[in-house]
Amino acid sequence: MIENLESSYDCANASADLPQLKQELEKMKAGHDGTTLSTERINRLENQIHFIENKCLRM
Numbered sequence: 001m002i003e004n005l006e007s008s009y010d011c012a013n014a015s016a017d018l019p020q021l022k023q024e025l026e027k028m029k030a031g032h033d034g035t036t037l038s039t040e041r042i043n044r045l046e047n048q049i050h051f052i053e054n055k056c057l058r059m
């Protein structure tokens with residue numbers, strides 16, 4: 001998970017970050033235990049993925 005994902009995100013990192021985030025998301029979903037913390041982490045990962053895709057892949 002990327003700690004500080006902001007509008008100044010460098011899209012040059014997207015090719016490395018997206019696969020890593022997607023892999024992390026799949027692991028989180030597979031091990032999801034129904035807790036609020038787990039749900040929040042999954043949501044944050046999904047948001048990060050969408051942010052990078054929207055910023056960097058839709059140019």
